[in-house]
Amino acid sequence: MMHQQRSQARLSPSSDTEDMAAMSTVLxxxxxYFAGVARTExxxxxxxxxxxxxxxxxxxMARLEQDLGVDLFARHGRTVSLTPAGHTxxxxxxxxxxxxxRAAEEVRADADPxxxxxxxxxxxxxxxxxxxxxxxAFRADHPRIRFxxxxxxxxxxxxxxxxxxxxxxxxSPVPDAPDLVARRLDEQKLRxxxxxxxxxxxxxxxxxxxxxxxxxxxxxxxxxxxxxxxxLCREAGFKPRIAFEGEEAETLRGLVAAGxxxxxxPPPTVPRxxxxxxxxxAPRAAREIxxxxxxxxxDTPPVAAFKKFLLSRRGSLLPT
Numbered sequence: 001m002m003h004q005q006r007s008q009a010r011l012s013p014s015s016d017t018e019d020m021a022a023m024s025t026v027l028x029x030x031x032x033y034f035a036g037v038a039r040t041e042x043x044x045x046x047x048x049x050x051x052x053x054x055x056x057x058x059x060x061m062a063r064l065e066q067d068l069g070v071d072l073f074a075r076h077g078r079t080v081s082l083t084p085a086g087h088t089x090x091x092x093x094x095x096x097x098x099x100x101x102r103a104a105e106e107v108r109a110d111a112d113p114x115x116x117x118x119x120x121x122x123x124x125x126x127x128x129x130x131x132x133x134x135x136x137a138f139r140a141d142h143p144r145i146r147f148x149x150x151x152x153x154x155x156x157x158x159x160x161x162x163x164x165x166x167x168x169x170x171x172s173p174v175p176d177a178p179d180l181v182a183r184r185l186d187e188q189k190l191r192x193x194x195x196x197x198x199x200x201x202x203x204x205x206x207x208x209x210x211x212x213x214x215x216x217x218x219x220x221x222x223x224x225x226x227x228x229x230x231x232l233c234r235e236a237g238f239k240p241r242i243a244f245e246g247e248e249a250e251t252l253r254g255l256v257a258a259g260x261x262x263x264x265x266p267p268p269t270v271p272r273x274x275x276x277x278x279x280x281x282a283p284r285a286a287r288e289i290x291x292x293x294x295x296x297x298x299d300t301p302p303v304a305a306f307k308k309f310l311l312s313r314r315g316s317l318l319p320t
Contacts, residue, residue, distance in 0.1 A: 030064045031093050033057055034072070038090045042079050114144050116302035121150040121157040121169035123224075125249045126289075128269040129319055131170070138309045145302045153247070154224040161294045167303045168310070170317075172224045174290030182292040185310065186317035188266045190228070190285040191277040193252075195259045201276040208264075208280050212238035217252045217261040220245045228287050229264045235283040289317060 036046040037057065047054040065072050072086035082090060110117040122131050135147065150157070150166060158175055160166040174182045192211060194200050200210070212233075218240070219226040226245075233240045243261045246252050250272075252263045257274030264285060267277070291310045293299075299307060310317075 027064065027067060030060045031097060033060045034064055035090065035093050035097060037061060037073070037080065038082055038086065038093075041081055044078060111300040111302070113301035113305075114142075115146065116300055117146040117148060118302050118306045119148040119150070119165060119167045120306070121152060121160055121166045121171075123154065123171060124151050124247075125225075125266050126170055127151050130317065133319060134310070134313070134317075138306060142302070142305055145305070153219070153222060155222050158292065161292065164294075167299070168291055168293050168307060170289060170291055170310075172287045172289050173228065174288050175292050179295055180292050181295050182290050183311060183314070184288050184290045185314050186289045187286050188289055188318055190232075190264045190266055190280065190287060192262060192280050192285075193256045193265050193275050193277050194262045195256055196274050196276055197259070198262070198276070200278065203278055205279045205281050207282045208232060208236040208285065209238065209282075211262055212236065214241070215243045215261040216240040217244040217246065217255045217263045218242055219249070219252070220247060223247075225249070225264075225266075225287065232264060232280075232283055232285055 033046075033050065033052070036050050037043055040046040040049065043057055043061070044054050047057045050057070061073065068089075070085045070089075071083050072089055073080040074083055109115065120131075131149070139145065150160065150169075152160070154171040154173070154175070157166060157169040157171055158177070158180065161169060161180065170185075172188075174184050176182065192200075192206055192208065194214075200206060216229070216233075218229050229240065244252075244255055246255070249265050250268070253265060253268060253272050253275060255261060256263050257272060264280070265277075266287070291307070293307065
């Protein structure tokens with residue numbers, strides 16, 4: 001039976017985003033019904049299988065055809081068969097329903113208490129030793145929980161929380177924002193790193209003001225450690241003269257070793273040749289490390305378990 005174009009379609013195809021969104025909203029609730037009727041080619045049998053009243057199913061199919069402006073079924077008493085347009089539509093509907101089911105399985109798997117997933121962000125400086133140690137300790141009791149790990153600077157991770165891309169992040173400074181919850185976990189001392197042949201290299205301790213004439217290498221603006229560096233220098237009474245800006249602390253340490261400046265940095269994972277690291281006595285040079293998450297977002301069981309674990313490490317987060 002040839003299908004015919006209905007004379008007055010309720011919705012017409014359009015490239016306009018709002019029109020397409022409206023069409024999707026109207027059509028989506030009826031797609032599973034359509035697939036069920038197409039599979040059985042019998043409205044009564046499909047209604048029984050899907051546990052919905054036959055009248056509801058019949059009305060839904062009639063409304064679907066009306067909204068599309070195309071006959072999807074040829075009626076033969078109590079049975080139906082797909083028109084060519086119906087076959088075309090069914091192929092796309094089955095792909096869409098399969099994708100929805102795949103997505104549902106994925107989010108169910110991610111929320112599974114034993115095998116779910118945690119999207120966890122952390123600073124570059126914590127990637128070599130701190131985070132691997134944390135994950136090793138956590139997985140002793142939760143061996144099958146999976147992690148999606150993201151290394152980035154603080155502001156980018158907070159945006160990741162807000163965008164739903166991260167569940168938790170370790171960052172510094174500890175954020176203070178109304179849409180976030182943050183808890184201080186530990187503190188990390190910062191050192192003034194100078195080249196091994198520098199005039200200050202024979203010292204063990206230094207007041208930061210003594211480096212006011214030095215050229216600094218720092219992280220780029222927007223990084224938490226950069227804000228801390230600027231604040232400490234300001235407290236010491238000077239504005240740092242910056243020669244190089246980078247994205248990673250160990251790169252800055254390499255620049256210092258090459259004689260290109262000095263830097264305020266957290267301790268290295270392993271000693272770096274070519275530099276000397278001085279304790280800063282004034283002002284107090286340290287950065288707080290905290291965990292943050294989005295306020296009012298419910299935790300899946302894996303996220304709740306890892307959050308509880310991180311909070312239990314308060315005061316002992318960092319390797320000694």
